[in-house]
Amino acid sequence: MAEKKQRILxxxxxxxxxxxxxxxxxxxxxxxxxxxxxxxxxxxxxARCECKQRIPGAPRNICCRCGKIYYGSSHMCDVCQKTAETEEYLLQRARRRGYRTGKLV
Structure with missing residues (x-):
């Protein structure tokens, strides 16, 4: 019998x-x-990744960032997903700009 894989967030x-x-x-x-x-x-x-939080058996359809109930297959609502992607993009852009101007080494 196949084991059921645990959903860990x-x-x-x-x-x-x-x-x-x-x-x-x-x-x-x-x-x-x-x-x-x-x-x-x-x-x-x-090698630089660290676990900040581990939630075994995470509930479905409850956003892990804002806690709102949503309908979808992801672990975050659409608004939080877009916000997280935008935050990462802006951080990477700021780091590239810092390296280019010599402020970051």
Whole structure:
């Protein structure tokens, strides 16, 4: 009989990136999903990832950021998903600009 895979919600943090909320079976897959969310190769962030929060058996259709009830298959509502993507984009843009101007080394 096939085992039912547990739904675990992870909050993954990494230096230089915003926190990513991902659903994965284990920590390794959570880092892979977080790297995909950040749009970077997994090998560049795997060693720097840290677990900020782990929620086994996370409820469905309740947003992990704002706590509102929504209808969809993701772990965040559409508004929070777009907000998280925008925050990551702005952070990466600010870091690129900092490196380009010499303020970050």
């Amino acid at each position: 992870w909050e993954v943090g990494c230096e230089g990136h915003t926190d990513a909320w991902v659903v994965a079976e284990n920590w390794e897959l959570a880092t892979v999903e977080a790297a995909a969310f950040w749009g970077v190769p997994w090998g560049k962030v795997a």
